[in-house]
Amino acid sequence: MRARKWLALLLFIVVSFGVLAAGFLWPYKYQSETIIFIDDRNIIRPLMEGSAVATEINDRASAAKELLWSRSVMEQVALDKSIFGDGAADLERSQLEERIGALRSNLSVRPRGDSYFAITYESESPMKAFQIAQRMGQLFIEETSERKRAESRNAYEFINKQVKSYENQLAEVEEQLKQFLSENVDGTESEANNRMANLRNQLELAELERAELQTRARSLLNELNRVNPTVREGRTVDAYQSRINSLEEKLDNLRLQYHDSYPDIVILREQLRELRSQRARALASQDSEALPATGEVVSNPVYQEIQSELSRTRANIQTINTRIRSFEQLLAEQSRRMERIQENKAQYSDLTRDMEVNKQIYDDLLKRREKARVSMHLDVEGQGLNYRINEKAQFPLGTSGPKFSTFAAAGLFLGLLAPFGLAAGLLQIDPRVRTRYQLEDDNDLPVLVELPHVSTPFEQRRDRRGTILVGGCAIVAVVAYVAIVVASLIGVIG
Numbered sequence: 001m002r003a004r005k006w007l008a009l010l011l012f013i014v015v016s017f018g019v020l021a022a023g024f025l026w027p028y029k030y031q032s033e034t035i036i037f038i039d040d041r042n043i044i045r046p047l048m049e050g051s052a053v054a055t056e057i058n059d060r061a062s063a064a065k066e067l068l069w070s071r072s073v074m075e076q077v078a079l080d081k082s083i084f085g086d087g088a089a090d091l092e093r094s095q096l097e098e099r100i101g102a103l104r105s106n107l108s109v110r111p112r113g114d115s116y117f118a119i120t121y122e123s124e125s126p127m128k129a130f131q132i133a134q135r136m137g138q139l140f141i142e143e144t145s146e147r148k149r150a151e152s153r154n155a156y157e158f159i160n161k162q163v164k165s166y167e168n169q170l171a172e173v174e175e176q177l178k179q180f181l182s183e184n185v186d187g188t189e190s191e192a193n194n195r196m197a198n199l200r201n202q203l204e205l206a207e208l209e210r211a212e213l214q215t216r217a218r219s220l221l222n223e224l225n226r227v228n229p230t231v232r233e234g235r236t237v238d239a240y241q242s243r244i245n246s247l248e249e250k251l252d253n254l255r256l257q258y259h260d261s262y263p264d265i266v267i268l269r270e271q272l273r274e275l276r277s278q279r280a281r282a283l284a285s286q287d288s289e290a291l292p293a294t295g296e297v298v299s300n301p302v303y304q305e306i307q308s309e310l311s312r313t314r315a316n317i318q319t320i321n322t323r324i325r326s327f328e329q330l331l332a333e334q335s336r337r338m339e340r341i342q343e344n345k346a347q348y349s350d351l352t353r354d355m356e357v358n359k360q361i362y363d364d365l366l367k368r369r370e371k372a373r374v375s376m377h378l379d380v381e382g383q384g385l386n387y388r389i390n391e392k393a394q395f396p397l398g399t400s401g402p403k404f405s406t407f408a409a410a411g412l413f414l415g416l417l418a419p420f421g422l423a424a425g426l427l428q429i430d431p432r433v434r435t436r437y438q439l440e441d442d443n444d445l446p447v448l449v450e451l452p453h454v455s456t457p458f459e460q461r462r463d464r465r466g467t468i469l470v471g472g473c474a475i476v477a478v479v480a481y482v483a484i485v486v487a488s489l490i491g492v493i494g
Contacts (some may be wrong), residue, residue, distance in 0.1 A: 005466055005467060005470040006466075006470060007419075008419035008423075008470075009470050009473055009474055009477075011415075011418050011419050011422060012415040012416060012418060012419060012474065012477070013415070013477050015411070015414050015415040015418040016411040016412055016414065016415025016416075016477070016481055017411070017415075017477075017481065018411075019407055019410055019411030019414055019415070020407060020408060020411040020481065020484065020485070022407060023406075023407025023408060023411070029106075029122040029123060029124055029129075030122070030123055030124070030125065030126035030129040030130075030396040031120060031121070031122045031129060031396055032120070032121060032126075032129040032130045032132075032133035032134070032393045032394060032395070032396050033118045033119060033120040033121070033133055033393060034118070034119045034133050034134060034136065034137030034389060034391065034392060034393045035112060035116055035117075035118050035119075035389070035390045035391035036064070036116065036117055036118070036119065036137065036140065036141075036387055036388070036389060036390060037115060037116055037387070037388050037389070037390035038060055038115045038116070038117075038387060060111075060117060061109050061110065061111040061117040062109075064109050064117060064119070064140060065107075065108075065109040067140060067143055067144065067147075068107060068109065068119065068136055068139070068140060069104055069107070070143075071100075072143075073136075073139050073140075073143060074100045074103055074104065075096075075100070076139060077103060077132060077135055077136065077139070078091075078096055078099045078100050078103060079091075079096075080135060082131065083128060083131045083132060083135065084099075103121075103132070106121055106122045106123060107119070107120070107121050107132075107136065108120045108121075108122075116390060119133060119136050119137055119140060120133065121133040121136060126395060126396045126397075127395075129396055130393055130394070130395045130396060133393035134392065134393040137389050137392070137393060138389075140387070141387055141388070141389065144387050145387075149376075152372065152375050152376040153376055155372045155375070155376075156369065156372040156373055156375075156376045159365060159368050159369045159372050160369055160372075162365050163362065163365045163366060163369050166358055166361055166362040166365060167362065169358050170355065170358050170359060170362055173351060173354050173355045173358060174355065176351055177348075177351045177352070177355060180344070180347065180348065180351060188341070189338070189341050189342070189345065192334060192337055192338045192341055193338075195334055196331065196334045196335075196338070199327055199330050199331050199334060200331065202327055203324060203327040203328065203331065206320055206323050206324045206327060207324060209320055210317060210320040210321065210324065213313055213316050213317045213320060214317060216313050217310060217313045217314055217317060220306055220309055220310040220313060221310060223306050224303065224306045224307060224310060227302055227303045227306060228303065229303045240275055240278060240279040240282065241279065243275055244272060244275050244276065244279065247268055247271055247272050247275070248272065250268060251265060251268045251269070251272070254268070405485075408481075408485040408488075411481070412478070412481065
């Protein structure tokens with residue numbers, strides 16, 4: 001370092017003033033941010049739990065960044081005349097894309113705890129940083145509110161369409177079921193089984209009754225064959241008395257209606273008189289031979305009664321036979337009815353199953369539609385998950401990142417450090433031996449004698465003058481450096 005004073009001075013001036021020049025040329029950026037509060041714990045949420053679905057966004061900071069990066073939001077900011085002037089809307093396509101790219105590269109969204117996140121924008125202009133950060137916060141609130149309302153409205157409209165669709169399906173299935181029941185009036189399987197069981201019971205009873213009547217008919221026929229169809233009735237005193245009694249009965253009946261002079265009454269009296277005289281003579285003679293020997297042949301009443309009963313029995317057998325044939329026909333018809341019921345059973349099951357499934361889905365959709373309706377009203381009223389600006393964007397008073405004062409201090413430090421650092425680096429890569437310790441420690445070689453460097457008085461005077469001159473130049477350089485820094489900080493140098 002003593003041998004190369006001027007080189008060290010030059011390196012000090014180049015490094016320090018180079019860092020200071022970098023401080024002048026460094027693109028200082030101003031930063032402004034809007035802090036958003038996520039309000040998802042308001043009083044409406046617990047009250048409407050289970051009745052409404054509040055709109056939620058997973059990874060909210062990432063979702064907010066994606067929303068702000070969207071083309072629609074970026075174009076609104078890029079074409080905003082209040083930020084970029086009156087010519088903002090007259091950009092060409094390439095210029096608009098370049099501006100949107102710059103907006104995206106300088107925009108950042110960072111979470112601030114569980115319920116906050118910051119929308120930050122950096123720009124070389126403090127005014128643009130402030131205006132764009134403020135505009136981004138406003139657009140985020142507007143877009144999220146609109147998207148929430150659109151999401152709820154679209155959900156409600158979708159569910160409402162599904163409800164109407166299932167209403168039409170239910171109406172169609174009910175109409176098909178109604179038409180099916182009107183066309184198939186055979187009843188249910190249980191009714192057909194009960195009807196067939198009832199007909200079988202009646203058929204069995206009719207067959208038993210027919211067997212009983214057939215047995216009774218055979219018994220009456222055998223009895224009829226053993227009875228004489230006619231009997232002979234002789235004329236006896238009792239026969240006269242029976243005829244007298246019969247005529248007297250007729251005479252009494254006529255007297256109730258006519259006078260005694262009526263011809264029939266006169267005739268009956270004559271007949272009665274004659275019969276009484278014959279009976280008196282028969283009683284007086286007490287001789288059976290005086291009675292008429294011939295008798296009158298009449299029908300046997302027992303035979304007639306058995307024959308009448310046999311006829312009734314045979315008529316009942318015919319009736320029972322007709323009834324049995326009717327029961328057999330009814331059973332055949334019920335069998336065909338059962339076949340038709342079995343054929344229609346599968347179709348009826350399909351119709352009822354479709355109707356039940358559609359009814360369950362329809363009822364569930366009705367509940368969901370009401371929840372969607374309440375959710376839509378919540379979003380319209382600004383309830384549920386809500387965003388609001390907790391801290392508005394502030395006009396930046398200072399730059400973000402390294403400042404000019406940092407560059408100024410770093411320039412002096414790095415300028416002083418550069419010569420010593422360069423010398424240390426050169427010594428690390430220089431293979432020459434400069435001290436006895438290198439031979440003793442590194443190579444284990446003993447050093448017998450070390451000859452020191454001896455300067456002449458002239459060389460010492462020259463070295464002293466050079467050191468003083470280098471020191472003076474260094475002081476001048478430092479004073480100039482500090483003057484430039486102070487002028488820049490007070491605004492003399494822009």
